[in-house]
Amino acid sequence: MPDADELITDALAAARDTDVRRAERQLDRLVVGTGAPDGAAAVDAALLRRLAAGVGRLWPRGWQPVDLARIAGRRLGARPARLLADAMALQRRDQPGPVPTWWDDQLRDLDAGLWWDDDRAHLTAWAAREGVDRVTALREAVEALALVEGLPPIAVLRPPPGSTPTGGPAGPGAGSRGGGGSRMLDRVRALLAKAESTTFPAEAEALTGKAQELMARHSLDEALLAADAPRTDLPGGVRLGTEAPYAGAKALLVQEVAAANGCEAVWSDDLGFATVLGWPADLEAVELLYTSLLVQATAEMLRGRGQRQVKGGGRRTRGYDESFLNAFALRIGERLRTVSAAASRQAAEAAGPERLLPVLAARGEAVRERMESLFPGVRRHRLTVRDAEGWASGTSAADRASLDLGGGRPGRQVRGKR
Template identity: 80%
Template sequence: MPDADELIADAVAAVRGTDVRLAERQLDRLVVGADAADGAAAVDAALLRRLVRDVARLWPRGWQPADLARVANRRLGARPARLLRDAVAAQRRDLPGPVPAWWDDQLRDLDARVWWDDDLRYLAAWASREAVDRVTALRDAVEALALLAGLPPIAVLRPPPGSPGSTLPGRAGGGGGSRILDRVRALLAKAESTTFPAEAEALTGKAQELITRHRLDEALLAATEQPRDRPGGVRLDTDAPYAGAKALLVQEVAAANGCESVWSDDLGFATVLGWPDDLAAVELLYTSLLVQAMAAMLRGRGERRAAGGRRTRGYDESFLNAFALRIGERLRAVSETANRRAAEAAGAERLLPVLAARGEAVRERMETLFPGVTRTRLTVRDAEGWASGTSAADRASLDVGGAGPGREVRGRRGRR
């Protein structure tokens, strides 16, 4: 009889293959257990060991705990994703030496913690906690391992725990602690809660103005001090439905805030590259604007139904694409106005070279991490949806030029 590790390896290989019957036979062998005094306990312990080992192998390949949680929820569902979250917690428990604060922040956000008492009985405790039988627990564990084995390398945005530079000071990812960003959060929360579109537009515009002024102040300060930071990156969800429209919204918000974005459509996220506080601002704006866009789309559906029309996917996608483009225009208009005023106050000869250097550093970072990007053209399939989305994003009076359909999104394509 093979030992527990061999049984698990055979089951994972079978699940990754195409023979469904073989996969079920290998799962049956796991249920029987290994050739040991307590075969079930041996399998349980070996499964947790392998889960911990395999999640650890992801970190040097660019993955972060939040990324793993996102893709696990997308591909496996909530319950197996919780099993992987436990594996991340167990791996963190066993890490030697200091761990960067942002890593523990992600684990805290995921509620990833070691809640069980005995690794040898972990899977049995997890099955009881999830109210599933042992066969289901084993199936979830094997499918989780198969997912880990198939994940590709992605861009390393921050040094993972244990790697050189992982605990050095600086904010390679998003900032988020400044009082300016707290004010931005408050403005965006009001924008999301109001039922008046014009008020939401005005509040969002004010938030963008604050963000831009803060970015300009940071740029001028950085020009006179030893740099603390360097361009980093964050990943933002662009999962279905309407993944392309979400990626376009990320791109528009990023462009208005001095950042670059690349869409990984097969993995369900967009990577935004930029300076730390800019990244935090993009994340805040994108999250808020996505809420506002979905609310506006639902209102548009209601107006369409009242006029005798019906809801279609083409209408929704066209609405959201148009909303993203028009919002991007409005955000850039606010940023350009703030840039012009800052140049007049500080002197163009002082400000513009600093902004150019920071922009070049972000572009160099993108070219290093994403040398093979392509462009994906988003098409408009519903003229009424396009017109309604443009109108929804343009309710407040702001004189900016229009843009037609057919905008491209920069991304990396892959197998789904």
């Protein structure tokens, strides 16, 4: 009889093939196990061990726990994503070398912890916890392993566990000094929460604009502090989900929010995320604003769709929705850039343009250089408008004071990875 590792290898190869019957036969063999009295436990242990090893190989290839959880949820579903969270927890337990605090923060946010007592009985315990039979548990474990071992390398945004962080990229929160940034972010979150909950678009716009103003001022304060104490690290990055539907419109929203906050964005459509590069305070702003604006835009889009249907509009909604979200992203981007420019002018007047402007220029150039080094083969995707009503509604939702579209708006380009 083959051992557990051989059975897993055969099942994995079959799962990657297009022959469904072969995959089921190999899965049946995995269920039977090695034939030894402890054959099932041996399979459990080997699967968990191989999952943890595969996860560990992803970290030096640019993947972070949140990235793996997002793509697992997108491609496999919530239950296999939880299985991979267990694999991440096991890998963390055996991780040699230093582990940065932000890494453990991600694992904690994913609820990736060691809840089981015996690695050899993990899959059986996991199946009972999830309420599935052993066949389903083995199938999903093999699918999770196929995903982990098939993921391509991506840009390394921050030094992974076991590496030396000195001189590496900065991440969100890395540049905040004292507690002011945290208090400011609490105020921003409160403003954005109100913007998401209100049913009055004008109020949502005002609240979002105030949040952008606070974050722009915080970023400028950070820039001035950096001028007094030059830093040796590089701009960092975050990845924001742009899953279907309307992935292109979501990527455009990321790009517009990033541009308004001194960041660069690159969309990886095949992997379902956009990478945003910038300095810590700016990355925090982009994360918070994108998440909130996506909620606001979706709510406005659904209201607009409903009003359209009441008025006897067409049944097809995809063109309307996509045009709505594209228009919303562009108009929001314009408004956010206006707020940021006003904050920059005020800061320059207070600190002196000869002091602030060179600092901002140097920081912007560092971000562009970081993007070019990580994504040398980027190209632009043009987004087209398919529904004039959706475009008009999206623009008015983003800015009620600007309703006259004239002859229409040209499509905007989104930077994407080749």
